[in-house]
Amino acid sequence: MVTTKTELRKQKILDTATKVFAQRGFQEATITEIAKEAKVSEASIYEYFSTKEGLLFSIPARSSRELFEVMAFHLKLIRGAGNKLRAIVYLLMDSYQNHPEFAAVLMLFLKHNKKFLDTSGHHVIKEGVRQITRVIEEGIESGEFRGDLNPYLTRAMVLGTIEHLVTNWVMTGHPDSLIQFVDPLIDSLLAGIEQADATTK
Amino acid sequence: MVTTKTELRKQKILDTATKVFAQRGFQEATITEIAKEAKVSEASIYEYFSTKEGLLFSIPARSSRELFEVMAFHLKLIRGAGNKLRAIVYLLMDSYQNHPEFAAVLMLFLKHNKKFLDTSGHHVIKEGVRQITRVIEEGIESGEFRGDLNPYLTRAMVLGTIEHLVTNWVMTGHPDSLIQFVDPLIDSLLAGIEQADATTK
Amino acid sequence: MVTTKTELRKQKILDTATKVFAQRGFQEATITEIAKEAKVSEASIYEYFSTKEGLLFSIPARSSRELFEVMAFHLKLIRGAGNKLRAIVYLLMDSYQNHPEFAAVLMLFLKHNKKFLDTSGHHVIKEGVRQITRVIEEGIESGEFRGDLNPYLTRAMVLGTIEHLVTNWVMTGHPDSLIQFVDPLIDSLLAGIEQADATTK
Amino acid sequence: MVTTKTELRKQKILDTATKVFAQRGFQEATITEIAKEAKVSEASIYEYFSTKEGLLFSIPARSSRELFEVMAFHLKLIRGAGNKLRAIVYLLMDSYQNHPEFAAVLMLFLKHNKKFLDTSGHHVIKEGVRQITRVIEEGIESGEFRGDLNPYLTRAMVLGTIEHLVTNWVMTGHPDSLIQFVDPLIDSLLAGIEQADATTK
DNA sequence: AATGAATGAGGCTTCATTCAT
DNA sequence: TATGAATGAAGCCTCATTCAT
Structure with missing residues (x-):
């Protein structure tokens, strides 16, 4: 470095x-x-x-890469798609909580910006998101998750909920902790997507 | 009228x-x-x-009011929190699907705008969202949903997922149907939040 | 009428x-x-x-005509240029004092407006001012005033002082009486400001 | 500089x-x-x-400061309140004569503008005008001027007459000299307009 | 005679961006 | 490499004024 x-x-x-x-x-x-x-x-x-917008689009590259590198590292250490999903949610929420200004820029000005889609900064994020998809697919293949799950939809549930919570959090001046939501969120998510007879994590 | x-x-x-x-x-x-x-x-x-931004903020008032009136009407007719939740998700997705430009304005320029929060247009939406919260609380009270659910978090799952799906849909030029997601989405949601032993909807 | x-x-x-x-x-x-x-x-x-400016320019016509009619009437009754001048100053100051809003419009928006010069409203005023000139000329001819006086300049002293006082008065929110200045003003105008026995200037 | x-x-x-x-x-x-x-x-x-009006208000600062500095310098050299007053009138009229456009802006757009009162440009002018007041007060104290003079009123006579003359001059396209009025004006101011031996009103 | 609704016309102002040093 | 100073480009918004009723 x-x-x-x-x-x-x-x-x-x-x-x-x-x-x-x-x-x-x-x-x-x-x-x-x-x-x-x-x-x-x-x-x-x-x-x-190059431009003001270019400056905006350059903001996520570094932190996102670092975050997703950490995520990749952790995922290698963890067994079980459910546990991996918990780690993912935790890492994301923890990261946003510790970088509220970055979270605000990401949630309020980058996601929802069509031009950002063609950006290298967005590419990094897409790569990272792919990790989540992979975990979900692994869970389905291994039988840990329900076989009829739509991976795209499942990922949308994970990311959408997180985005919604974080957006609310930044828009209201983040009065309370984000981390508190991790466990109940994961519980609801897993209960919904795990095999009914799964012996669980 | x-x-x-x-x-x-x-x-x-x-x-x-x-x-x-x-x-x-x-x-x-x-x-x-x-x-x-x-x-x-x-x-x-x-x-x-009064102003360009005022014009933007005036867009959702009417359609939102109409949508939430229809929603209120339907919810009265339906029995069971789970069924009501399905109706909600369906109505929202159907509405966005039929008004893609409105959906775009809402997802890309209104949500995530702090100034919009103080607006009468946003007030209407807040009122509507309260209906969703109420359904969730009813489900918990009636025992249809898990007793340990956090209503705010559960609502965040519902809305967050929808927002994520709709945002993706409008940002990619809405190539395919939104409605297709309603059933699998509800299935995953309910499986996660319903009582394990519930005899189901 | x-x-x-x-x-x-x-x-x-x-x-x-x-x-x-x-x-x-x-x-x-x-x-x-x-x-x-x-x-x-x-x-x-x-x-x-016809226009906003036309409206502005129409304001003084009536009140000015009335004021100068009264002035003409009084001047006929009074003997002596000095006494007439006192009457003029008094009438003007009294009128402004009783119509502060009119005074403001006249002092702040009409005098100093070149376009107003070509107006019938201004014509009325010009006619009225001529009365003042005439009194001064009478005073010179009768020997009551100094023979070497410049009538235009003398009129400028009278009007200029009044305008200055009234302008200040309207710009400061007219806290105190205008009338109080009439006597000392006339005294100074008629007698000058130096000591009668001053050996020099 | x-x-x-x-x-x-x-x-x-x-x-x-x-x-x-x-x-x-x-x-x-x-x-x-x-x-x-x-x-x-x-x-x-x-x-x-900062703004078009701010530009207008910035016009007088420099020239006024310079003029009043010159005035202060001259006043120190001159003995006698009457002579000082003559110098003041001369300096002002000469300055306006030599800067007719500045005179126009000052007479037509700045004096009579309430907002100008709160301006640093106006502050400079107020400071300068204080010099005139001081001369008048000196004249009264020294016995050179009448003891019953109202200094404010006397200053109003001086300034009002000048303003009236200059305003007329700029509004009519300044056809003739302003300076010609200095001596007769000062004479009238100092001596008054009535005959010294007049039996009076 | 009276008006509510509609608009033409144009000015001020703001910044992102560039360039000479 | 770093910057202070300069500007091009354009958009929002305001009203005086008009017109159909």
Whole structure:
């Protein structure tokens, strides 16, 4: 992990942008504002990022990659699709909880943005999401999950619920903990998708 | 249902705005464009709506009220929390499927907008969502649903999954049917939240 | 003095306009505002006045004519240019004091407006001002005033001082009486400000 | 007197604005027009001035400060309140005569503008006017002026007359000299307009 | 004679972005 | 590489004014 001076400047800009976007909204935030807060000239921002939107789209790449690397690592250690799913939910919720500004940018300005779909930042996320799909498919194949499950739909349940909870959480100024939802959420999810006669985790 | 000339004009503007916002995005769309498409002067738009954002926020009021009225009507006719939940999911998905542009505006530009929260349009939606909560609480009280369910979390599962599916659907240009997901979705949901020994719906 | 219904409407509009212009400023005031306050439709205002500026320019005609008629009447009764000048100053100040909103419109929006110069309303004022010039010229001819006086300049002193005082008065929300200045003002005008026995300037 | 490039640009804009406002009127003038004439982009104007009205209000600061500095300097050199008053009148009239466009902006668009009162530009003027008051008070104290003079009223006579003359001058396209009025004006102010031996009213 | 509803016309203002240094 | 200064481009919005009723 080489961190040249340049690399540090870039990351400083990204972090500041995350913060400013989260606080003020993407449209409402201005480059001037970000530059001032990051103690960098406006022109410097354009040294690193092609446009304001490009800056926004660059925000998730790094944290997402790191998150999904950790996720991949954990999934290797865990046995059982149910347990893996619990780990996934936990890791995601924990990550959002610890990076509320990043969560806000992701939930409020990136998901729902069609242009983001064609972005390398989105590619990283898609890759990560594939891990979830794979766990679900494994669960179905192994018989741990119901055989008639639609993997896409099941993943939608997992991600949709998380997104809904996190979005509410960031929009209301995150008054209470996200983590508290992990266990009951997993319970409901698994009860719904596991084989009725499964001996369970 | 009195529909004065004025009322018709207003609705025409709302419908056009929905369409233009859905196609071009809120920021990208211009008042000029909407005015031209609605065959109305720009100034006329401002006769009815105070600002471009005000116009956006006025879009859901009517359709949402109608949808939730229909929902309330149906829920009265149906017995059983599980069956009611199926009706809810069906009505929502069916409505989005039949009004893809409205669905797009709602999913991409309204939910996730903090300012929308203070809006009368959002109030209508909040009222409607309360119906869902009530059904879940009824199910828990009647013993049809598991007693340890968290109603907020359960509602988050229902709405989150729907939102996720609909958002994907509008962002990808809605290639296939939404309705197809209703039954498997309800199956998974109910299997997860119903009492294990419930004799079923 | 025929006052048809129409004439009453017109006067109502003029009075309301005077009030609104005085309170909010000419540019800041809107026709809508005046119409609402006068309990008249916007279109009705345009029945009587060609434009917003035309409305403004129509304000002084009547009151000015009345004021200068009174002035002419009084001047006939009074002997001596000095006494006449006192009457003039008194009448003007008294009139402004009793019609502060009219005074505001006159001082803030009419004088200093080049377009107003070509107006019949301004014509009335010009006629009235001529009376003042005539009194000054009479005073010079009769030997009551200094023979080397420049009548234009002298009139400028009288009017300029009054305008300055009234302008200050309307701009500060007219806290105190205008009339108090009449006597000292006349004294200074007639006698000058230096000590009679001063050996020099 | 440091004059950076930026400072020059700013002054260029102010000078152009003065000219354009004087020729076309404040409302009638457009930012586009000023920008074009000053060979500067519209956006550049907003780099230096927050709003069109802010631009207007910024016009008098510098020239007024300079004028009042010169005035203060002269007043120190001159003995006698009467002579000082003559100097004041001369300096003001001379300054307006030499800067007719500035005079127009000041007389037609700034004095009489309530919002201008809260401005730093107006503050400078208020400070300057205080010098005049002081001279009058000195004259009274020293016995050179009548002991019963009201200083505020006397100042109003001086300023009011000047303002009236200058306003007329700018509104009529300044056909003739302003300076010609200085001596007779001062004479009348100091000596009054009645014959010294008049038997009086 | 009176009006409510509709609009034409255009100005101010804002930023993302660039460029000369 | 870094920046302060400059601007191009365009959109929102406001009203005075008109017109059909």
